[in-house]
Each structure stands twice: as structure tokens, then as C-alpha cells.
Amino acid sequence: MRQETKRLWLIVLGIGVLTGLATWVDVPGHPTISLGSFSRDLEFKLGLDLQGGSHLVYRADVTGISEDDIPDSLAGVRDVIERRVNAFGVSEPIVQTNRAGNEQRVIVELAGVHDPGMAIKLIGETPQLDFRREVVNEEAMQQFNVDDPAKITGPVFERTNLTGKHLKRAAVSFDQVLGQPQVNLEFDGEGSDMFAELTRDNLGKRIAIYLDGVPISAPVVQAEITSGQAVISGGFTLEEAKQLSQRLNAGALPVPIELIGQQIIGPSLGQLSIKQSVTAGVAGLVIVMVWMTLFYRLPGVVASIALLLYAILFLALIKLIPITLTLAGIAGFILTVGMAMDANVLIFERFRENLRAGRSVSYALKDGFQEAWSSIWASNVSGLLSALVLYSFGTSIVRGFALTLALGIVLSMFTAVTVTRVLLSLVLAVRFVQRPFWLAVRSMKSPS
């Protein structure tokens, strides 16, 4: 028995240390912690529905791109959008790509951005730069299926493979003759080769530079250019030239995108929700603890301690993993609080039944845990299975729910079963409390 008590105290010590650490993590205002390669700032990550912000869904137009290249193009789109929103000064933007049926989507979440007009402009108006070659008339005739070549007025341009993708960098310079602002382009290796080839094949003809499908300049090729340098002189103002070069440097989108959905949650709504939800959550926990204590007396106090521990550990894990808190996530948390309490209620009911049947406290406790265990296990496993299915099939809101549910179930098995068991075993070993009043039963066998 001595040995057993010693073991229990050791576990209590372990739980105490764990609680201490978790509490430290929970208290706001910590700097970033780092352990070796692991580094985490200890702030709550709030979902857009709690924090306010913009959720934008884009459809990427991948027509004409081979199946194999689609993931690369999308990754390119993601990187470019990331750079653009970073330039916009949004902290921790989330840019994700996902596939929905046949559609390729890019989802952009900008926390704290309540006026997404600017952001949408910045993301959507990303320049698409491409170079086109002039087509001689017979070719043009074939291509556009026009019978009379005389009807084709002006030069006709055809897309080439050279696009903004092949750009290394862009810079503003000034025309040496007129002093007009212009944009210098420098191609990467592949781009330089393509540009050299393009200029070689089109000597004396024009090469048009298209921005977002609109020609902005179409100089005549005087010589083959192998340096990988080109100039856009489109009669820009200095401001326009600067903006264009900045945007080109951030990268052109490999494929066009189209805004198909947006959600904007205003700041007051967001803040209101989180503040109220936290107050409500704390109030709910306190009421439950009071009820447990009134109903089950001493075991109720122990269950309340376990519940408190559950809340502390849950918050710490949310911060550490980190899991983004959303309203759906909070819903998952509520359900797990219910399940954690349920585990204790099941155990205590069995415990009381055993006491009423005249069994000794230690036997009633041991047996109570054992009998309640199969119910607790079955409910928790079915909960975990549901969470797993919902996570794999669900949309983001369902996933947030599933994740907190799964985390809560695993954690509550620890607090509501292990912690309660250890604490109760220690507390109920004291002779003084082995009385009907403390254990909330009308009659029981007196301690022997």
C-alpha cells in the first residue's frame, strides 16, 4: 500500500508540473519560445470569424496548361499572392491552394483587413506580362480565318512562350533622348535565350509587350538581343513606371485568377464575439463546477479540479500546436467539456451505486472506474471516429470542429479518467472523508 501511495504522489507531482507549464503557456504576453529547431510564439491564433478580416476565394484559370504543370502554376500563383499581400503589410496572411472538383482555387485570408477593396485590387490586378510576335498576313489569315487579307488592318500579334514568368527583375530608368520614364526588364537564363530567339526570328518586325492582355508598346526589332534585356517605354508617368516595376518584381501571376467568393467580418463583430464567448465560456465552466460540487460533494470537487486542468491544458495545446480558434472550434470544445463531465458522472454514479450496495470505498471506487470505463471508451472512440471522418471529408469550418473535438477527446480521457482517478484514490484514502456526507450518499458502510 505504501508503495502504491508513493506512486500516486509521483503522478500528482507530474500532473502539477504539467499544469504549471501549461498555465505559464496560457498566461498572455510571452515572448516566442524556442527549443532547438522548435519555435513558437505564444499567441492565440484566431480564425477570421473571431478576429475579423477578409476571406477571399479565387478561381485559377488553368485552361491551356497541361495537367502536370498545374500544381507548379498554382504554387506560383500562391507565392506571388503571398509576396503581394506581404507588401500590403498584413500580418500572417494565409494563402492556400486547393482543388474543388475540376476547379483550381486559391484561398486568401487576411486577418484584420476589413477594407478588402485595396487587397482585392492588389491581388487581382497583378500584371500579366507577355511578349507577342507580329504575324505576317498570310499567317494571320490562316489563324483568324479571314478571307480577304486587306480586311486585316494593322499588325496582328500572336502569343509566344515568353511571359512575365521569365522575368528576373524590373527597374525604372529614363529614356536617354526624351528623359521619359521607362521600365527595364531583365530576363532569367531561359528567358534570355527565348528573347534572343524571338528577336532573331523577327528582325525588322515588331514585338509587342502586352500587359494584362493590352498592348503597351510594340517596338520594331533592330537587332538580335542576347543580353536578356528589354525596355518597355509606354509613355508612363514616373509614378506609373515605378508601380509597374514594383509589381513586375513581385512577380506576374503564372495564370489568371478570378474572385468568386469573399467573406468580410467587420472588426466590431469579431471582437464582440470573442470577448463575449470567452466570458460565456468561463461562466459556463464555473457553473458546471459548482453543480458538480453540490451534487457529488468531494468527488465533485475533484472532478472540478480535473475540469479546470482540462481547460488549462486545452488552451496550452491550442497555443502550442497551434490550432486556429474559430466559432466551430469553440463548439467542439463545448462538446468535449460535456463529454469530460460525462465521464466523471458515469464513474461517480457507479461509485455511489456500489456504496449504496454496501461495498467499501476503495472497492466501490475501483469497480466504479472499471464499470464506467467501457461506456467512456465506446463514446470517446465513436467521437474520435466521427472527428476523423469529418476532418477528412469536411470543409474548413467542419475541419476546425473536428480538430478541436479530437484534441478534446484525447485530453479529456486523460483529465477526466486518469487525473480524477489518481486524485480520488489519494483523497478517499483519508478515513475522515469516508462518510456519507462527503460522498453524497444517504447511507454506506462505515469505514472499517
Add this chain to the structure above:
Amino acid sequence: MIQKIKLWLIIPLVTMIVSIGLIVLIRPVLGIDFTGGSLLEIETKGMVPENVGAALEQELGLTSAVQSGEGSRLLIRTTALSESQHQEVLRILSEKDILIEELRFESIGPTIGAELRRKTVMAVAVALVILVVYLTYTFRKAGGLISPWKFGVAAIYALVHDLLFVTAMFVILGAWLGVSIDTLFVTAMLVILGYSVNDTIVIFNRAKSDWLSAHSGSLLNILDDANKNSLTRSLNTGFMTLLVLGALLLLGGPSIRWFIVALIAGITVGTYSSIFVAPPLLYFLAKRR
């Protein structure tokens, strides 16, 4: 408690038929996340909803459904707006001296809505199948009493009963107060799913262990005793969950109000169904060989 077995087989059946009838006849108000469309919530200088709708109709030719929200807030629902249309609406609202602040704007294209519907239905359907399989496995040892799969079917029956009840209730709320069935409602249904199954498992498990230890008595008595023996637990757990939800309803923000209402209804009906819906059906299934 369920000795009047016929009564307890008929009442849930009637509840479900009435619920389905209500859902089909009244038709739910689906949120824009499922149908596609735009939702604009604004803080106004105390405007009559009809006037705002008329202003938008007149200036932009835009058909909208405008509804009063919390205080001087307005909810404007339209077909899916593009960003430029959205800006137009805001411009008109400021010009008309209606707008104080834009609180929320959601615009969801019809494809996203359809996809969300499909995915949600899929997730729930797969979850139900897996639960039946798992319950069959868990109750495999109760073979001497009832074939194991019947436990799963009875639990899912009670669950469907609960989900139909809450959905019917929200269909009525939708017709009456314009409450819509949106993703948050679906989340509430998921919570109810978890809770209801959990509750039923506890009672079935009690019946199983009582049967295994006693190995005698009529099935109806065993189920009834399981209900009685688990009653304190059922009520206590249900009551405590309702306490937490009550706190959230009173103190939580308006944005989660209907969500909490759905949960309260679901937990209540879930507690009821685990006692009065699932065990009677299990009995019915067991008697039919």
C-alpha cells in the same frame, strides 16, 4: 419507463413524419454559404428595412431582401455580387446617409455553395456508416442478447430522429424569423450527432453489462432498468451541458445565438431520444428475427 412499448415506438415515428412533413412543406431558408449569394451586414442610422431595399432597387436595379438585425443593424441579402457591385452598393448606402459601418460582407459564388452542400452531406453520411460499423463491433459480445448490428441501427435511428427534429424546428424558425440554415447550423448538427450517439451508447452499454452479469430477465425489463439506472447520469450530463450552453446563450454574442439555440434543442432532444427512442427501437428490432 418504456414499458408502454407501443406508445414509445409510435411517438418517435410520428415526430419524424411530422418533422419531414414540415421540412418538405415549408422548405428551409438556406444560408448563402449553401446557395451562393451575398450577405451584407451594416450598422445604420436606424433605417426602415423596406426603404433600404427600395433605394437599392431604384438606384442599382438590385433585388434584395433586407432584414432588421441587432439594434440598428441591417442584413441585406442579394444574389452574388462582384467586388465592383459591392462597392456600388456601399456608395449608394453612404450617399443615402444610411451607412455607418460595414460589419460583414460575404459573397459566395454558386459553385462554392453547391460544393459545400455536397461535401457536408458526404461527411455526415460517411460518419453515420462508420458509427454503425463501430457500434456493431463494440456490441459484438452482446450476441447472446441481440445481434450486434441492431445496436448501431437503433442508435442511428435515434440520431436521425434528433437531427430531423432540430431541422424541422429551424425550418419553422426560418419561416417565422428568417433564421437560415448555414454552415454554423451544420456544425451544431455535428455536435448533436456526437452527443446523441454518446448518450445512446451509455444506455445500451448499461443494458449489455446488466444482461451479461444477470443473464436473465426479459429484454424489455433489462432495457427499462438500464434507462432507470442511467437516469441520474443522463439528466445530470444533459443538464450540465445545458448549463454551459445557457451561459453561452445569455452572455455569448448575437452571432452565435441561433447556433446555441440549435445545440440546446439538440441536447434536449438527444437526451430524450436516448431513453425513449433508441431502446424501444432496439427492442422492436430484437423481437423481429
